[in-house]
Amino acid sequence: MEKIVLGITGEIAGGKGTITAYLEDKHGASSAKFSSALRDVAKRMHLEENRENLQKISTMFRENFNGNILSEVIYEDVKEMKSEIIVIDGVRRMADIEFLKRLPGFRLIYTDASMENRFERITQRGENADDNTKTFEDFKKDHEREAELQIKGLKNEADFVVDNNGTLKELYDQIDKIIKGLKEKK
Amino acid sequence: MKKIIGLVGEIASGKGTVSKYLQEKHNAKVYRFSDVLREILSVLYLDCDRKNLSELSLCLRETFGEDILSNALVRKVLNDEHDLIILDGVRRKEELKFFDEIEGFQLVYVECDIKDRYKRIIERGENMDDKNKTFEDFKKDHERDAEIRIRELKERADKVIDNDGSLEELYDKVDKILTNG
DSSP states (O other): OOOEEEEEEOSTTSSHHHHHHHHHHHHOOEEEEHHHHHHHHHHHTTOOOOHHHHHHHHHHHHHHTOTTHHHHHHHHHHHHOOOSEEEEEOOOOHHHHHHHTTSTTEEEEEEEOOHHHHHHHHHHHOOSTTTTTOOHHHHHHHTTSHHHHHHHHGGGGOSEEEEOSSOHHHHHHHHHHHHHHHHHHO | OOEEEEEEESTTSSHHHHHHHHHHHHOOEEEEHHHHHHHHHHHTTOOOOHHHHHHHHHHHHHHHOTTHHHHHHHHHHHTOOOSEEEEEOOOOGGGGTTTTTSTTEEEEEEEOOHHHHHHHHHHHOOSTTTTTOOHHHHHHHTTSHHHHHHHHTTTTOSEEEEOSSOHHHHHHHHHHHHHHO
């Protein structure tokens, strides 16, 4: 049976993690995260798991080993997974997508939310050590980084765009509809 | 008092043999600087060959500073309850930065003739690219910056062990270092 492999993308705090968690909890999906290899490395090296260090690790691997290394890691991880639905959280670059498209059953979902809504969410969750103390100005500046600029462009590549400016329920309904459609197609 | 011994020596000089002996006969806990590198390479689905190991070590140090590996290891070691701890494969003086300050730390340099070492490296094939190496290749490896730095550490060593004799002789020398402190 062909798997459903969903890449989730969107700007910082756009709801990628929420969608991933929902797919895991309600649809029995397994997840593969681009950042999990990076967090793993940070942990082993006793480096603080903040956005800056994770990006440094990512750049370091891409420059010294190969530009697609993180996609390759995800590709291998996904191939080993047995679930019917697999979520890949944190797809950030066009090159990642080119690579992941080789996975049979791959679809890209872009989650869209306003800057204000996303700022409110990021300060609440504090996933990274440096998130809690961020000002709105800092947050806006984060968006000028090359990594973030590329993400916006991925909206055009997405098979599905979900709007995450509303309630959680509204977000979940959009996801349920996507899954239903994909299952019917199989 | 907890004893920590750093083992340094050129490729296939007998560091592994010494650390295995200390582990089996003296209940030592062995750490290698390369352990964490090997773990990272396997997370990335990359081969654990000498080239990738040194590439990874280099880019980690360039990105996060020369002390990064020493810092990661010293934390593990300080949390370890064993009375005797071995750091197998010290390669650079920067790796010793935090260890030098720990009371009970000793650096031991293991020395052995290049021909014997070549024989061993071919026999054991620990790294994927070792098996097909010629003696000329092996000699060339010694001109690398990393290998030169290893030889430089001999001067800093608290003890030098000569491993040109039998295993038994080697073990005796190791025992002496432990009893004489």
